[in-house]
Amino acid sequence: MSKIFFIRQDNYNQSEIDSAVKKSFDFFGGIERFISRNDKVLLKVNLVSGHDITRRVTTDPSVVRAAARQVLEAGATPFIADSPGIDNFHRAAEKAGFVQIANELGIECRELTDPVELPVKDDADYKKIQVSKYVLEANKIINLAKLKTHGQMYLTMGVKNLFGCIPGRLKAGWHYNVGLNREKFAALLLDIYNGVRPTFTILDAVIGMHGDGPTSGDPYEFGYIIACEDALKMDMWLCKMLGAKFEDYPLYMAAKKRNYPQCNLNPEDLAGDITPDKIFPDVKLPKTRSMRLMPRLPFIERLMTSRPVHIQNLCIGCGRCAAVCAAGALKHENKHLHFDYGKCIRCYCCHEMCPVKAIEFKESWLVSLVNRFTR
Numbered sequence: 001m002s003k004i005f006f007i008r009q010d011n012y013n014q015s016e017i018d019s020a021v022k023k024s025f026d027f028f029g030g031i032e033r034f035i036s037r038n039d040k041v042l043l044k045v046n047l048v049s050g051h052d053i054t055r056r057v058t059t060d061p062s063v064v065r066a067a068a069r070q071v072l073e074a075g076a077t078p079f080i081a082d083s084p085g086i087d088n089f090h091r092a093a094e095k096a097g098f099v100q101i102a103n104e105l106g107i108e109c110r111e112l113t114d115p116v117e118l119p120v121k122d123d124a125d126y127k128k129i130q131v132s133k134y135v136l137e138a139n140k141i142i143n144l145a146k147l148k149t150h151g152q153m154y155l156t157m158g159v160k161n162l163f164g165c166i167p168g169r170l171k172a173g174w175h176y177n178v179g180l181n182r183e184k185f186a187a188l189l190l191d192i193y194n195g196v197r198p199t200f201t202i203l204d205a206v207i208g209m210h211g212d213g214p215t216s217g218d219p220y221e222f223g224y225i226i227a228c229e230d231a232l233k234m235d236m237w238l239c240k241m242l243g244a245k246f247e248d249y250p251l252y253m254a255a256k257k258r259n260y261p262q263c264n265l266n267p268e269d270l271a272g273d274i275t276p277d278k279i280f281p282d283v284k285l286p287k288t289r290s291m292r293l294m295p296r297l298p299f300i301e302r303l304m305t306s307r308p309v310h311i312q313n314l315c316i317g318c319g320r321c322a323a324v325c326a327a328g329a330l331k332h333e334n335k336h337l338h339f340d341y342g343k344c345i346r347c348y349c350c351h352e353m354c355p356v357k358a359i360e361f362k363e364s365w366l367v368s369l370v371n372r373f374t375r
Contacts, residue, residue, distance in 0.1 A: 002230040003028075004237055006272035009206050010223045012062045017206075017225070021066035024202055024227035027271065034199050035140055037075035042138035043067055044198065046146040046161050047082035048214055049353055050092030056207050056219040059144045061097030063204045063225070067142055068105055078105075078142075081134060082164045083112035085171050086324045086353050110134060115167050123258060124191040125184070131165040135196060143198035143231060147208035147238065149217055151286050151348035151361065153182060154249050156214050157238055158201045158231025159193045166192070172326035175347040180305060186254035193232060201231040205238075211284040216357040222280060224273070233262040233269060240265065242283045287361065305346045306361040310337040314358035321350035321359060 005027045007020045025031040035041060045064055051057040064080060071078040080098045083089070089111035093099045102109035112132035120127060135141070145161035153160055166174065178184040203226040211217035228234040232255065239249045246252045246263075256263045267276035287306060315335045322332040329343035330350055337359075351359040 003271045004228045004234045006274035007225045008273040009225045014062050017062040018066045020225040031074045035074040035076045039076040039139040041071045041076050041078045042141045043080045045144045049087045050095040057215050058096040059204050065101045079108040081110045118195040121194045125187040126191050135165045140199040143201040145203050147205035149213035157235045176326035182250035183254050186250035309362045311358045320353045324349045324353045
């Protein structure tokens with residue numbers, strides 16, 4: 001039985017993080033069980049965009065440094081990598097502290113570019129997925145994810161972090177292709193996860209994010225380093241612990257549709273400093289959709305899904321929101337944003353890429369009405 005190992009950790013003191021990461025590997029039999037000498041090991045961080053570390057948007061550098069040190073001690077060669085949706089990779093990586101780690105340890109910090117076709121499982125919904133060639137060239141992948149809420153996919157943890165294996169602007173194409181259907185996007189995430197199949201996952205849940213994640217929410221002190229071999233099972237458990245409803249979590253619904261065993265939670269799955277009845281208190285979940293009582297028809301889904309709105313007094317006029325819009329639903333003119341909600345696919349990439357929280361969600365009148373009668 002694949003376990004999920006929780007270590008209580010309430011700060012980012014490097015020596016304590018080093019100890020927690022080593023304990024994570026040791027619990028599963030030591031890093032030598034996963035990494036061989038001379039392996040080329042991809043450290044897949046969360047680098048959605050360039051933000052100050054204190055915003056808790058990206059994987060904390062102390063966790064990345066600790067994982068890299070473990071790989072080096074095993075005689076392998078790690079490299080830090082990801083592919084932001086729109087930001088310049090090296091500027092973003094420098095802001096997140098990853099370039100400094102690479103320089104300090106004498107390893108590479110590399111953008112995931114050069115798309116090649118990913119081999120997928122027979123049950124995959126999407127047969128042609130392109131990921132960076134560096135993902136497939138790596139002998140092993142250590143998935144260094146961040147625990148956050150997510151406007152489009154409700155939560156982003158171990159599985160969602162691997163969407164970054166798709167190079168840069170190709171992500172926008174996938175957003176456009178799946179449109180409003182979150183479960184189709186979740187099915188894509190499952191196909192990527194099954195194709196990439198990370199060797200080991202370490203989740204930075206010391207201080208994560210809740211509210212309007214993955215970039216505009218508020219820090220939340222979860223107080224854990226979490227490790228596992230099966231990130232999908234970990235994500236299902238954390239959905240429960242965050243107080244979320246499984247039917248609101250697209251990844252759960254997509255996995256359940258495929259009858260994946262990870263949807264069946266067994267208390268024996270958990271190990272370390274936690275019990276199966278653990279619930280993190282007062283976690284603010286995204287209020288982007290409310291579909292439970294309505295038929296799944298496209299026009300109703302559009303009505304039921306919150307729309308992005310502009311907070312003009314916060315806007316700095318950078319134009320990143322319009323640049324990332326896959327649907328061409330957004331025009332930017334002199335700090336004024338014009339949304340075409342008929343074209344908008346509610347991927348919330350504009351919200352995700354805004355550096356100053358100048359785009360928020362607004363519930364539709366139908367969502368407000370349904371919530372009023374179901375509270």
